[in-house]
Amino acid sequence: TQLLEQSPQFLSIQEGENLTVYCNSSSVFSSLQWYRQEPGEGPVLLVTVVTGGEVKKLKRLTFQFGDARKDSSLHITAAQPGDTGLYLCAGDRGAQKLVFGQGTRLTINP
């Protein structure tokens, strides 16, 4: 059973376009994290959202936590080739257990 579903799994767009990645679950999480992983490297934490409805911005990236704390979205404005990577969402279920989605592989073409 996949507790966190990410969509789309693959996304290839042109530089300058906008995009949104979704992370959905039927479970409630105390917090949710977004990571980016580049080839040959481990995931790097981008943001943690905690409160239902919370919105956080990191330059051109906007993260939102659903009101019920079951889902989240990542929106990228004016995507650049440097945004290319595997984006992972992870829900905190407590007891130090993070549940990861299967990831969205994003490619930004120059």
Add this chain to the structure above:
Amino acid sequence: ETGVTQTPRHLVMGMTNKKSLKCEQHLGHNAMYWYKQSAKKPLELMFVYNFKEQTENNSVPSRFSPECPNSSHLFLHLHTLQPEDSALYLCASSQRTSSYNEQFFGPGTRLTVL
């Protein structure tokens, strides 16, 4: 060294070999983790250590044996592995007393079992 380091970065081994993966964190954290990342599958938590004590074994086969001699070092001893164990093995650390379980990952060891 900074952050979380892992050695070796790549490992090829036969099914009868014995090898070990090493992880070291330079962040002053007190919790460490082993994850397995396979193609087309989400990251799978394998083991959790808090203050050197194992607090989670996520039904991992006994051919994987973790060791945590102190809060900064974590090992994964491998023996009689199967080809399906080929994957990227990631180590992570966190601060146990932090409000949020924010984890910091090493670059991983790419393991191939022949």
